[in-house]
Amino acid sequence: GEQIYTGKNVYPHNSLAEIKQYCQQNNLRLWQYVQRFEDDKIHEFLGTVWKFMYQSIDDGLNKEGVLPGGLGVVRRASALIRDVNLKETEQSHEDRIVAAYAFAVGEQNASNGKIVTAPTCGSSGVLPAVFRFAAEQKNYDETTILHGLMTAGLLGILVKTNASVSGAECGCQA
Structure with missing residues (x-):
């Protein structure tokens, strides 16, 4: 994809x-x-990253059917977000929403949709799901989300500097 x-x-x-x-x-x-050592474009850059993350969730939630590839894997994100169980606890409800968001991005990845690789394609749904849930359900503003992305990026760089996020390099549990 585009880097x-x-x-x-x-x-x-x-x-x-x-x-x-x-x-x-x-x-x-x-x-x-992060802000101290990055240039002044970090907010603009991460704002773009956040918009792509948000959009990849929307794109995944708005698609149904079978994922490409011949394995017959059915998309689940839209059903997860839609199928409310009236007996579920508040925690179960929140978990289902976050899972739906993460599934949506994973399904976009599996169908060659646009995603943010953070830190890998396989885990690309985690950050968007958590941050979107925080924004929509816990009322985190965009500035707070961008601060979270700065922190997550810093931690990702530390992992890449001192270990690896590459499944090919260190195994899928790297």
Whole structure:
């Protein structure tokens, strides 16, 4: 797919311990650490990322049928969001909504739809699902979501720097 960010590391610290120490010394939250070392386009970039994440959920929720590939896998996201069980607990309801959002993105991935690889295609539904749920159900504003994306991105870079997110490189549980 289209790569819109090269992912060059602009951070002077390479471990969470180093970053934590720096943040404590400078009274910063993790997102503020990111903001300190990124250029001023980080908000615009992550705003675009957030819009793509949000749209990939909408696209997945609005499609039904069988996924391409010949295995006969039926799309489930739209049914998950639609099929309300009146006896479900509030926690079960929330879990179902988050799962529907994640399934929607996974189904978009499986059908060659546009998704944000964060950090991998296989896990591309997790962040959009959690952040959209936070925005819609817990009233997180866009600024808070972007701060969350900054933090998630920083943690992802730490993993890629010190380990791997590549299933081909380290196995699917990397």
